[in-house]
Amino acid sequence: MNYRQLVQYRVSEVGLGCASYWGKKYFSERQAAQVVHRALDQGINYLDTGASYSGGHAEHRLGRILKQISNNKSLVVSSKVGTEVGHFGRLRKDFSWQNIRYSCERSLARLGVEQLSILFLHGPNVEDFNEDTYQALADLKQAGKVSLVGVNSFNPHIIQLTRDSGQFDVLMTDFNVFKPQQIKTLSNTRELGMAVIVAGALGGALYSRPWRHNLSIKNLWYGLRAFKNNRAQLNQAEHFDFLNKHPKYQATQLALAYVLQNKSLSSALVGSTSPQHIQQLAATCGVMLSREYLIKIQQAQQNAGIS
Numbered sequence: 001m002n003y004r005q006l007v008q009y010r011v012s013e014v015g016l017g018c019a020s021y022w023g024k025k026y027f028s029e030r031q032a033a034q035v036v037h038r039a040l041d042q043g044i045n046y047l048d049t050g051a052s053y054s055g056g057h058a059e060h061r062l063g064r065i066l067k068q069i070s071n072n073k074s075l076v077v078s079s080k081v082g083t084e085v086g087h088f089g090r091l092r093k094d095f096s097w098q099n100i101r102y103s104c105e106r107s108l109a110r111l112g113v114e115q116l117s118i119l120f121l122h123g124p125n126v127e128d129f130n131e132d133t134y135q136a137l138a139d140l141k142q143a144g145k146v147s148l149v150g151v152n153s154f155n156p157h158i159i160q161l162t163r164d165s166g167q168f169d170v171l172m173t174d175f176n177v178f179k180p181q182q183i184k185t186l187s188n189t190r191e192l193g194m195a196v197i198v199a200g201a202l203g204g205a206l207y208s209r210p211w212r213h214n215l216s217i218k219n220l221w222y223g224l225r226a227f228k229n230n231r232a233q234l235n236q237a238e239h240f241d242f243l244n245k246h247p248k249y250q251a252t253q254l255a256l257a258y259v260l261q262n263k264s265l266s267s268a269l270v271g272s273t274s275p276q277h278i279q280q281l282a283a284t285c286g287v288m289l290s291r292e293y294l295i296k297i298q299q300a301q302q303n304a305g306i307s
């Protein structure tokens with residue numbers, strides 16, 4: 001594993017996203033724990049989750065798993081506030097001063113830690129950038145409940161506000177083979193002295209043949225999620241089919257190597273329900289894509305209408 005600087009932390013350049021199917025009640029906790037343990041065995045020391053992830057179950061689950069890990073204090077753990085699971089599992093936003101503080105305390109209790117390494121505002125809107133929000137975050141920092149504060153957003157305007165506010169240490173945004181336009185966002189943010197975490201580094205692995213050809217409840221769940229959230233990417237994915245034809249590496253490894261080649265980011269988060277997949281992804285560290293292969297990816301991006 002390779003490590004990069006994230007303000008005062010040394011984090012693995014591949015981080016584990018503890019979210020989505022991984023945290024769902026109908027995915028066994030024993031398997032979820034195996035994924036985390038395999039990640040740690042591979043040198044991954046950064047785990048990300050969120051108060052609303054997996055219908056609100058992800059933090060509880062990660063907390064129970066962290067309890068079994070003797071050196072869990074050495075891990076970098078981030079969570080998010082501001083998106084709440086409401087009635088019938090509907091997500092609602094609440095970035096009020098009270099809820100930021102309440103949600104942070106709840107995350108600490110669920111995760112069984114005294115301090116969150118990073119607390120992100122989870123998808124804030126323009127009006128959430130205000131003095132009350134900044135004060136709530138400053139109070140949490142002052143009380144030692146959080147070490148760093150950040151914003152998780154894929155929206156260019158919100159990212160700009162995050163940078164302009166001068167209030168945040170870290171930006172979490174998306175970057176993957178489907179999103180080359182984010183390269184500029186990453187470098188601009190880094191130049192301002194903020195750290196960058198990449199979310200969804202595999203682009204949901206939508207180009208991966210095993211995913212496309214293996215019908216299981218899990219894959220159906222991911223397919224429906226992609227249909228709901230990333231319909232354009234489902235169509236674009238066929239242009240990246242060549243990633244499955246590499247003689248040495250899996251498509252997901254190549255897609256992750258593409259992301260890791262970017263030096264502006266501190267860590268790229270991947271989500272998985274499979275210890276084997278995590279092991280494959282961790283083995284991607286140090287894989288350098290040739291100039292020719294990068295051009296092939298750029299051509300696929302152009303053919304898919306991505307610029």
Ligand SMILES: NC(=O)c1ccc[n+]([C@@H]2O[C@H](COP(=O)([O-])OP(=O)(O)OC[C@H]3O[C@@H](n4cnc5c(N)ncnc54)[C@H](OP(=O)(O)O)[C@@H]3O)[C@@H](O)[C@H]2O)c1
Binds near residue numbers: 019048205210
């Ligand atoms: N995507 C977002 O909107 C978003 C937003 C905010 C934060 N994040 C953070 O980013 C993390 C990662 O994002 P994500 O989980 O949405 O997407 P992702 O990591 O881009 O993709 C996850 C998908 O990739 C598959 N996969 C992983 N390794 C594979 C391998 N070696 N071979 C084939 N398939 C593989 C997984 O299936 P298996 O389970 O079968 O491995 C799963 O279907 C989240 O957990 C979260 O911490 C994401």
